[in-house]
Amino acid sequence: MGKPRVLVVGTGFAGYHALRGLESALPPDAADLVAVNPTDYMLYVPLLPEVAGGTLDPRRVAVPLRPKLPRTRLVQAHATSVDLSARTCTAIDVEGREQVLDWDRIVLTSGSVTRLMSVPGVAEHAFGFKSVAEAVYLRDHVLRQIELAEQSDDPAEKAARTTFVVVGAGYTGTELVAQGQQLAEAARRGRRGLPPIHWVLVDLAPRVLPGLDERMSEPALKVLRSRGVDVRLETSVSEVTATCAKLTDGTEIPTRTVVWCVGVRPDPLVESVDLPTEKGRLVVGEDLTVPGHPHVFAAGDVAAVPDVYNGGKPTPMTAQHAERQGKLAARNVAASLGHGQSRPYRHCDLGFVVDLGGGQAVANPLHVPLTGWPAKIVARGYHLLAMPGNRVRVAADWLTELLARRQVVQFGLVPAAGVRLADADRVDAAPAVRR
Secondary structure, three states, rough: OOOEEEEOOOOOHOOOOHHHHHHHHHOOOOOOOEEEEEEOOOEEEHHHHHHHOOOOOOOEEEEEHHHHHOOOOEEEEEEEEEEEOOOOEEEEEOOEEEEEEEEEEEEEEOOOEEEEOOOOOOOOEOOOOOHHHHHHHHHHHHHHHHHHHOOOOOHHHHHHHHHEEEOOOOOOHHHHHHHHHHHHHHHHOOOOOOOOOEEEEEEEEOOOOOOHHHHHHHHHHHHHHHHOOOOOOOEEEEEEEOOEEEOOOOOEEEOOOEEOOOOOOHHHHHHHHOOOOOHHHHHHEOEEEEEOOEEEOOOOHHEEEEOOHHHOEEOOOOOOHHHHHHHHHHHHHHHHHOOOOOOOOOOOOOOOOOEHHHHHHOOOOOOOEEEHHHHHHHHHHHHHHHHHOOOOHHHHHHHHHOOOOOOOOOOOOOOHHHEEEHOOOOOOOOOOOOO
């Protein structure tokens, strides 16, 4: 009999740290480790706003998998189905070729996708913000709109092209507005005949950063408004067209740019799994196994992991929880193979950091609220510690930002069709899983 095979589906925060933990916990002859993922890198999502803002090279947020996971065989493909009874996983690569992988243990960590509401026009006209391609495209798009506004003789067109609407004032939307506003102002420098750059942040919540500590909301709001960002709370978008964003309060904002940062939902793979879910996420026990399937583990955004510090409610869909759940999944998978002891998930949030560009940030390390440069230092220190790679390169880019002006160049490498929300949210593209 051959060695048991452990298959990890997805290499985001949970999947990557699960594989790192498995390579550490299992002797080389204990199991074959296989990862299925469409890309050959782990994406450090929290720094995507800085890629869109032009302060970080896109490669800085992409941590190569092969040097970090020498014992893992990477199948660069998209997992389309998992058969739990046959213990197989079907994956399709970029050339459309299909392969079937056997497994003895499987760890589902396929993450999340952009959550779309039933708002007319969003899928066709709004931009998503969850990938390197989307961040690079958005940076180019903002610069292109400023360029086209300068060339236009129509004041209405100039105003529309220099108006940027971001929907969702959570962690991502707030950081994106902060970084985008600074990028746009840098691009505007030296240009004549342009109207003021107008950034609009919209959210149904009564405050920005509604999912974080309330003590972080007010300082962040003050920073944004001091820079001229139009923050509209307790309202949302009712329709998006190619030239306008219509709000629920009846306001119409002429614009060529609407970025959708309303939130995320578990990977569509979960929707077709014939297993119990909670709020769209797979129900798992405290040991991260799926009830009735001791060989199936789930972690990160696809798993409703009970939070003992919050009355057993599912843990938030954050990188902090995903990383720690991935590490625990590795430990418990190893225990199921006879190496070590299984443990339940226990982790209390250590606080969050929100980088607002320049010398501004808000943070609450260990739930102590900070603003300004102290928060900035904590935020950047946290990211350098949390990143599994590229630390020196990221630090070098940050140092360059302090010493030189932000570069404003557009490459036009990512086509609009590659970042359409309509394609990302197609139901017929969702993987199917059979019991």
